[in-house]
Amino acid sequence: MRILLWHVHGSWTTAFVQGPHTYVVPVTPGRGPDGLGRAATFDWPESVVELSPEQLRATDVDLVVLQRPHEAELARQWLGRRPGHDVPAVYLEHNAPGGPVPDARHPAADRPELTIVHVTHFNRLMWDCGATPATVIEHGIVDPGPLWTGRLPRAAVVVNEPLRRGRTTGTDLLPYFSGAAPLDVFGMGTEGLAGRLGIPAERCHGQELVQSALHREMAERRVYLHPVRWTSLGLSLLEAMHLGMPVVALATTEVAEAVPARAGVVSHRPDVLHDAVRGFLADPARARETGRAARAAALARYGLQRFLDDWECLIKEVTR
Template sequence: MRILLWHVHGSWTNSFVQGDHDYLVVGPPDGIGLAGRPWRATETSLSEVDADLAVVQQPEQLGLVPRGVPVVYLEHNTPSAPGQRHPMADWDGLLVHVTHFNDLMWDCGSTRTVVVEHGVVDPGPLYTGELARAAAVVNDPVRRGRIVGTDLLPRFEPIDVFGMNTEPIGGLGDHDLGSLHRELARRRVYVHPMRWTSLGLSLIEAMHIGMPVVALACTEAVRAVPEEAGTVSTDVEDLVRATRELIADPALAHEKGKRAREFALARYGLDAFLRSWDDVAKEVAG
C-alpha cells in the first residue's frame, strides 16, 4: 500500500515507516520532507503523488490531500483541557488517538475513534546505570515550563537533562538518537516529570533500554509504567525518595529496569504497533 503522510513528529514517524508499505513523505512547499532522516521512505510532491491512503495529522493538511485518496486523521496530543472540542469532531472519517487518555479527554462528537498505542524501534538492553545520577528528556523546557515539569527538575538532583534546547537550564543539549540512548543508559534512573503531555516516546525508549523509571501519575503514565518497573505518583516527594533509593541501590535499579524492559517490549513493541496500523489502513483504504 502507498501511504502518504507528513513529517510532524519524527520519533513517531520513525516507527511508522518500519512497516511493509511504501511511505510517501510530503516535501516542500507543503511539508518538510525527510529532513535528513535515514528512513525507508520517499520524499514526494503533492502534485506527483499517487497514494492509497493519507495519514493526516493537522487540520490544514486535509485540504492538501489529493482528491479520491482515503484519509485517516491521527491525533498526537492531549487537549488543552478535558472536554475540549476536537477539530475533527462530528467528522465522517476515522480519528486515531495514540493513548487511551487522549481518547478519553478529547470531545470528538460523533466521530469514530480508535486507539493505536505507541510502538518504538527497540534500541536494545543498553542499560549500565554506571553513573549515580538521574536522567530526563525534556524538549524546550524553558518555553514549555510547568507543562513538562521544568520547575520540578532541580528536586531530582543530581540529574542530567537531555533534549532539544536544554542548555538554558544546564542540560546536555541536542543528541542524535543513538547517542542519546547510550548516554541515558549510563544514568541510574529515568525521571518523567511531565504534568500534561501525551505519552512521551522518550519514556518508552528509556524502559526499552532497561532503565527503572519514576514518573508523575499524569495523563497516560499510570498505564505505561507498572509498579515493578519503578514509581508513579502525584506526590513529588514520593518520586524524589524513589529516585534517591534507586541511585543508592544499583541492584534494585537493575532489577526494576529489567522489569521495565519486559513490560515495554510487550506493550509498546514495534510489531504490535505496525499490526494495528495495518488494520487501520485496511479498514480505511479497503
C-alpha cells in the same frame, strides 16, 4: 500501498515507516514545517520517499495520514483530492487536549468521513470527537536494545523546549529533583537550562543529541525521571523502559497504565518521586532489576510488531 504523511513527529514516524508500504513525505524548498522530507537524525528505510507538492499532483496515493488541522487543505491543494472523500484518510492525534479540558473539541470532530486515531486511551477519553469514529493504536518502539549500564549516578530527563513549555513538562520541578540526583536533561532548548532555573551547574546539565547518541547517553544514567504534568505519553519514557532503565514518573495522563509497579515508581507526590530517585541512585542492584522489569513490560505492550499489526488492521478497514 502508498501512504502520504507529513514528517511531524520523528520518533513516531520512525516506527510507522517500518511497515510494508511506500511512505510519501512532502518536501518543500527550505524544508519548512510542511515539507521536512526525510529525517536527518532518524534511521528511515528506503521505502520513505520525498515528493514535492508539484510531484504529488501526479501521484496516486491510497491513504492520507493527517496529523495537523491544516493538512487536509494542503492535501486537497497538493493532491487535487479531498481526504476522506476522494481518497481514504485518518487523522492521527498525538496529543492530549489543551484548553478547556474535559470539554476540548477535537479539530476533526463531526467528520464521519475520517477516523481519528489516538495514541493513548487517555487521549481518546479526554478529546470530544463528536460524530467522527475514533480508535486507539498505542505506541510502538523500534527496540534500541537493553543498553542500560547505570554507570553514572545521575538521572536522565528527556524534554524538548523545557523553558517554553514550563509547567506542562514539569520544568518547575527540576530544581527540587536536582536535590535528589544530578540531572542530565536531554532535548532541544536544554542548553543553559541550569542557569535559567537557578540550579548549580554541577546538579543539572542540558544537552541536545541525535537519537542514536541519545539512547547511549540515557542508558549510562542510573534512573530515568519523567516529571511531565500534561502531555501525551512521551516516547522517551517508553524508550527508557526499552533500554532497561528504572522509571520514576509523575502519575499523569497515560503513565500510570504504561509503567507497572515492578518497572519503577509512579506517584502524584513529588516527595515520593524524590525519594525514589535517591533510592535508585543508592542501590544499583535494585535499579538493574527494576530496569529489567521495565524493559519486559515495554516489549510486551509497546513492541514494534504489535504496533505495525494494529495499523495494518486499520489501514485495511479504511481503504477497503
